[in-house]
Amino acid sequence: MGEPNDRETIAAAWAELTATARRTAEEGLVVGTSGNVSVRVGDLVLVTPSGVPYDRLGPDDTVAVDLTGRQVTGTLRPTSELPVHLAVHANTAARAVVHTHAVHATAVSTLVDELPPVHYMTAALGGPVQVAPYALYGTEELARNMVRALEGRTACLLRNHGTITYGTTLSEAYDRTAQLEWMCRLWLTASAIPGRTPSLLSPADLDRAAEQFRGYGQPGAGPGE
Numbered sequence: 001m002g003e004p005n006d007r008e009t010i011a012a013a014w015a016e017l018t019a020t021a022r023r024t025a026e027e028g029l030v031v032g033t034s035g036n037v038s039v040r041v042g043d044l045v046l047v048t049p050s051g052v053p054y055d056r057l058g059p060d061d062t063v064a065v066d067l068t069g070r071q072v073t074g075t076l077r078p079t080s081e082l083p084v085h086l087a088v089h090a091n092t093a094a095r096a097v098v099h100t101h102a103v104h105a106t107a108v109s110t111l112v113d114e115l116p117p118v119h120y121m122t123a124a125l126g127g128p129v130q131v132a133p134y135a136l137y138g139t140e141e142l143a144r145n146m147v148r149a150l151e152g153r154t155a156c157l158l159r160n161h162g163t164i165t166y167g168t169t170l171s172e173a174y175d176r177t178a179q180l181e182w183m184c185r186l187w188l189t190a191s192a193i194p195g196r197t198p199s200l201l202s203p204a205d206l207d208r209a210a211e212q213f214r215g216y217g218q219p220g221a222g223p224g225e
Helices: 007-026 082-091 103-109 120-125 140-149 170-191 203-213
Strands: 036-041 044-047 064-066 071-073 096-100 155-158 162-167
Touching: 007 036, 007 044, 007 096, 007 170, 036 082, 036 170, 044 082, 082 096, 082 140, 082 162, 096 170, 103 155, 103 162, 103 170, 120 170, 120 203, 140 155, 155 170, 162 170
Parallel strands: none
Antiparallel strands: 036 044, 036 096, 044 064, 064 071, 096 162, 155 162
């Protein structure tokens, strides 16, 4: 959708993808190779491979599939969560997708059907984050559940599994992952105080925050940037 599939463009996208994947591990959002990242370049989707430590990935390890999932570049197998990534790219305006097993977000996914709106950054993700029903990893069922949970949102939780966020860039998708994990940690921390219940924001509060975000920061910057 706009970008040429030339070697230079793909190489730059792969370098940014692997750097983002390493960042998820370095910042504690995944353990080992438990998460995965994708980015769209033209009619290709570049994805992290299955079971390969991110710090071992180099320029010659590029993995790319077409929009049907057919591998067109690389010898390493794509992530087992390829159906999830393809579903996000097919059903949203995503250009980049980040999936993690962030501990606080995963904990929240086992407790509620929706992350309570404890902070106005909820509005930056499109509203209260939904929890997709559990399905086995790597399955079309999981992808379908996730698509429903993402309706009107740029992030969701996967029950007993982890997080999915997307954005127009890898940086935006990663930042949304970090914000989601922070909000989950905030809610868990506040909920742990005996005898106290966290105050929550109303839909009107979130609408006002969303409106405020539209004029936030420098031109072209998103919330919190």
